Amino acid sequence: MEKDVLVMIPGPTPVVRSIQNEMARDVQAFGDPRFVKDYKELIDDLGELFNCSGQTFPLAGTGTLGMEMAIANVTKPGDNVLVVSNGFFGDRFIEICQRRQLNVDVLAADWGTVITPEQIDAQLAKKDYTAITVSHVDTSTAVVAPIAEIGEVLKKYPETIYIVDGVAATGAEYADVDGMNIDIMFTGSQKAFGVSPGMFVLWASQKALVKRQSLGTIPDYYIDFEKWLPIMQDPGKYFATPAVNLVWAMKEATAIIKEEGVLARSKRHEQNAAAVRAALTSIGCRILATEGRQASSLSNVIYPEGMNDLEFRNTMYDNGVIVAGALGAYAGKAFRLGHMGNITEQDMVKVLGVLEKSFNACGLKVQPGAAVGKYMAEMSHAVVAV
Ligand SMILES: Cc1ncc(COP(=O)(O)O)c(C=O)c1O
Structure with a gap:
């Protein structure tokens, strides 16, 4: 029997049975009226849920393609782009823009x-x-x-297109495209939507669509808004083959989000993340992100003195949980724990229990139940207020 490993990296995240079932269905022709109806409903539901009155594009590809699609449809060589970078993925936009002969300025945070x-x-x-x-x-x-506050600032600069990378956020952190003055937002299927990798969703405002129109023909083909617009309005038409089973999986994931409510889901993530951080700091870990700016979707956790990163992560894996290593200057000094999507309190109890065991196996003494107890205590007075 294959080893059962709980996937607690920051994406892919665990995929619940009802979503797995959609991926396991018999394929249908993309022109089959049943599939056309399903795809249309997905497009419309995603637009409604994240309040985008422009156009929503759920397409085959990963988050990086979403980044390229965002830039390709609103810029031309020689344009100025401001990249706000709070880390590795913020930096990824620099090369994407430079390869397109854009003039890039970067505001980089520590x-x-x-x-x-x-x-x-x-x-x-x-x-x-x-x-x-x-x-x-x-x-x-x-x-x-602070994407909402940045959106407020952007109101002073109506000529500038506001692009938000929601790959590790959307469906966990609260987002409202029109309400936050966002022009383009995108996410990946494998993160807070809790679907296997392979699709991304891009939301484009009316302003972004008009901007695209003003550019005439662009060099890009697959990611051109104009190629997809007729298909998004009538998915019975063909441009490029949709990822049929992943469309169904995304539809189920979207139904789960809709049932929970976007706001309630973000509150659940917030409360869970706060309890996870309390549990981890109670056993000597530190959280990299500063107070008030800590994500609900994942944590970057700095080890207590004396921990061997590889030994710890291998021990976690042997005990049935995989977490990710840290990047950049924090490689070897921290690990990254995903806690987004359709994960449950029971999953977190298992993760923290395995973590305590792994800490002890790696020579750092932790009272069995210490982190689990702290987590449970925090969760028991976490009230979902919407
Ligand atoms: C914030 C962010 N942006 C972009 C990406 C790239 O997405 P993908 O790996 O799906 O291409 C990731 C991947 O983890 C991400 O976390």
Whole structure:
């Protein structure tokens, strides 16, 4: 029998049975009226749930393709782009933009902190920018950016397209495309939606669609808004083959989010994350992200003195839980724990129990039940208030 390993990296996240069942269905032709109806419902539901009155594009590809699609549809060579980087994934936009002959300015935060709306305002006042990119949660540092407040700042700069990378956030952290003045947001199926990797969703505002139109023909083909717009309006038409089973899986994931409610789901993530952090700090760990900017979708956890990173993560794996290593200067000194999507309190109890056991196996003495007890205590007075 294959070893059962709980996937607690920051994506892919555990996939619940009802979503697995959708991926296991007999395939249908993409023109089959039953599939066309399903795809249309997915497109419309995603637009409604995240309040986007422009166009929603759920397509085959990963989050990185979402990054490229965002940039490709609103810029032309020589345009100025402001990259706001709170870590590794913020930085990814730099190369994407440079390869497109865009002029890139970067506001980079020290790892664990974020660039503030005031800093962004000051930079936007200096120069005309065609677009600005912000990662909602940077998966390297587990900080959450103040995307609503940045959206308020952007109201002063109506010519600038506001792009939000929600790959490690959407469906866990609260987001509202129109309400937060966001022009483009995108996410990946494998994170807080709790689906296997392979699809991304991009939400584009009316302003972003108009901007795309103003560019005429662009060099990109698969990720061109204009190619997909007729298909998103009538998925019975063909442009490129949809990932049929993943569309169904995303539809089920979206139904789960809809039933829970976007706001209630973000509150659940917030409360769970706070309890996880309390549990981890109670046994000597530190959280990289500064107070107030700690993500609900994952944590970057700095080890107590004396822990061997590889030994710890291998012991966790041997005991049935996989967590991720840290990146950059924190590699070897921290690990990253995903806690987003359809994970449950029971999953977290298992993870923290295995973590205590692994700490002890690696020579760091932890009272059995200490982290689990702290987590349970925190969760028991966490009230879901919506
Ligand atoms: C914030 C963020 N942006 C972009 C990406 C890239 O997504 P993908 O690996 O699905 O291409 C990731 C991946 O982890 C991410 O966390």
